[in-house]
Amino acid sequence: MAGLRTRKLNIVDRALGKGRQEVVSQSAFAHLFSEFVQYSQARSITASELERRLEDAGVGIGVRILELASLRDGKTRRETRMLGILQYVHTTIWKALFGKSADALEKVVENEDEFMISEQEPLVNQYISVPAHLPNLNCAAFAAGIIRGALESAGFPAAVQAHTVAADAGGSRTVFLIKFAPEVLARERSLASA
Amino acid sequence: MATGSYTFVIVAQGDTPVYGAEFLAAAKKDGQDTSHLNQLIIHAALDMVDDAVWTSNNMYLKTVDKFNELLISAYVTPGHARMMVLHDVRNEDGIRSFLHDVHELYVKVLLNPFHSAGAPIRSDTFDARVRALAKKYLT
Amino acid sequence: MAAQRPPYQRLGDVAFSKVEKVNAELFTLTYGAVVVQLLKDSEDVEQTSIQLEKMGYNIGVRIIDEFLAKANAGTCTDFKETGEVIAKVAFRMFLGVTVDCRHVVEPNAPADAMPAFHLIIVDNPLVDFVELPEHCSTLAYCNLLCGVVRGALEMVGMRVETKLLKDTLWGDEHTEISVSLKELVHEQYRDDDE
Numbered sequence: 001m002a003g004l005r006t007r008k009l010n011i012v013d014r015a016l017g018k019g020r021q022e023v024v025s026q027s028a029f030a031h032l033f034s035e036f037v038q039y040s041q042a043r044s045i046t047a048s049e050l051e052r053r054l055e056d057a058g059v060g061i062g063v064r065i066l067e068l069a070s071l072r073d074g075k076t077r078r079e080t081r082m083l084g085i086l087q088y089v090h091t092t093i094w095k096a097l098f099g100k101s102a103d104a105l106e107k108v109v110e111n112e113d114e115f116m117i118s119e120q121e122p123l124v125n126q127y128i129s130v131p132a133h134l135p136n137l138n139c140a141a142f143a144a145g146i147i148r149g150a151l152e153s154a155g156f157p158a159a160v161q162a163h164t165v166a167a168d169a170g171g172s173r174t175v176f177l178i179k180f181a182p183e184v185l186a187r188e189r190s191l192a193s194a
Numbered sequence: 195m196a197t198g199s200y201t202f203v204i205v206a207q208g209d210t211p212v213y214g215a216e217f218l219a220a221a222k223k224d225g226q227d228t229s230h231l232n233q234l235i236i237h238a239a240l241d242m243v244d245d246a247v248w249t250s251n252n253m254y255l256k257t258v259d260k261f262n263e264l265l266i267s268a269y270v271t272p273g274h275a276r277m278m279v280l281h282d283v284r285n286e287d288g289i290r291s292f293l294h295d296v297h298e299l300y301v302k303v304l305l306n307p308f309h310s311a312g313a314p315i316r317s318d319t320f321d322a323r324v325r326a327l328a329k330k331y332l333t
Numbered sequence: 334m335a336a337q338r339p340p341y342q343r344l345g346d347v348a349f350s351k352v353e354k355v356n357a358e359l360f361t362l363t364y365g366a367v368v369v370q371l372l373k374d375s376e377d378v379e380q381t382s383i384q385l386e387k388m389g390y391n392i393g394v395r396i397i398d399e400f401l402a403k404a405n406a407g408t409c410t411d412f413k414e415t416g417e418v419i420a421k422v423a424f425r426m427f428l429g430v431t432v433d434c435r436h437v438v439e440p441n442a443p444a445d446a447m448p449a450f451h452l453i454i455v456d457n458p459l460v461d462f463v464e465l466p467e468h469c470s471t472l473a474y475c476n477l478l479c480g481v482v483r484g485a486l487e488m489v490g491m492r493v494e495t496k497l498l499k500d501t502l503w504g505d506e507h508t509e510i511s512v513s514l515k516e517l518v519h520e521q522y523r524d525d526d527e
Binding site: 010011014022023024025026027028029031032033035036038039040043053057058060061064065068096097098099 | 349352353354355356357358359360362363364366367369370371374384388391392395396399426427428429458461462463464477
């Protein structure tokens with residue numbers, strides 16, 4: 001190993017725009033993620049513990065993606081309303097991560113504080129073989145963590161849970177249930193009435 | 195553009211500053227006492243910022259508070275990193291440009307997986323770039 | 334007369350053009366999250382480097398099948414050619430980067446010394462915006478790549494030793510991985526029901 005010298009190009013000097021067009025194979029990502037799941041699973045006793053580990057890993061990524069995507073888009077505005085931040089997650093953040101907008105964004109009619117973002121087949125779920133003794137495993141917990149990280153850092157704390165549901169046309173889709181914290185609703189109400 | 199003195203602070207999560215720098219006009223270099231007071235003034239202005247971020251969706255909030263002849267301007271990123279400038283001269287455009295460019299530097303630091311969002315920014319290069327921007331836009 | 338060699342650069346480009354792609358930043362950020370998690374769990378820089386290599390090995394033994402199926406690289410006649418194929422085809426196909434392969438001849442090596450090559454990665458997506466903190470300045474952040482090469486080659490009958498020699502995170506100009514052949518292993522014939 002060479003002795004520590006000053007880096008040729010410090011991270012703060014690196015051009016941000018460089019990343020926009022760059023891609024790697026989906027396979028590389030899927031294998032990396034799959035291996036991370038195996039690693040995490042070995043350290044988890046229950047399925048929910050594994051999901052929590054995966055979700056926590058996603059949170060830091062959500063925080064970073066939110067800031068990076070906004071800067072890239074040259075935005076000068078922040079989202080201040082629930083619907084605004086949800087749409088931002090559903091389109092821009094999803095695009096930055098998965099190359100496309102999420103399939104759908106819906107409001108849960110019964111509960112004022114709940115919304116759903118659904119995705120036909122999140123790529124994190126490919127290449128994962130569900131271990132036999134953990135039947136209800138859902139690796140979209142990682143994506144749920146990304147959403148939670150983005151929402152929380154934007155000032156909209158929320159619980160995000162991933163569920164797999166049967167799709168109407170057969171097969172399945174993943175639904176991310178987003179439940180905003182009470183303070184978000186309180187603020188939303190006072191902004192709406194202002 | 196009048197030469198002013200500026201105190202700059204970045205507050206990430208909570209109320210703890212993660213970075214601070216002073217760009218003082220030569221005549222104003224009083225030493226430590228002023229510095230301490232400036233920190234307190236900025237800290238007190240955080241409440242004003244925390245209200246302003248919900249009534250305005252601009253990142254640059256311009257002047258959010260005043261203390262005697264001192265002005266406090268703020269810029270809040272989408273991830274709610276608050277960049278505060280305490281200044282004694284009006285310089286809206288210069289401050290806006292300064293904060294906009296620092297915003298980009300901040301995001302680059304944040305992208306490092308080893309950097310926790312609430313951790314102090316200790317990079318010498320970051321500090322050097324911020325000072326260079328201050329020279330360019332503020333003084 | 335030297336045997337006609339397939340243009341490996343073109344093979345790599347063709348293979349890369351055919352695979353599904355994801356945003357490189359998702360990959361980079363995920364890798365960063367994985368490394369940080371490993372470090373948090375072990376609290377040991379050396380152990381983390383080893384763990385990364387192991388994870389890479391696990392990926393390598395699985396990813397080789399995909400490579401053989403999709404890359405059309407044919408059979409390598411010698412270790413030199415193996416290095417070229419890994420550099421120009423495999424790395425290109427999976428990480429989208431062009432890698433150089435430098436063959437190494439030790440000045441005082443005996444005539445029957447086992448061959449080696451160095452892989453040189455100039456634009457490594459793993460290290461984008463990464464800066465090692467003081468307390469982990471010796472971390473072999475890119476060790477996953479070493480493991481991938483080791484695992485993949487083992488599956489095709491070559492037992493190698495890989496080592497991260499240089500990294501931009503250590504102040505060097507590029508990432509450099511040495512690959513030394515230790516032993517040729519007779520191929521195991523797979524059972525039909527595997």
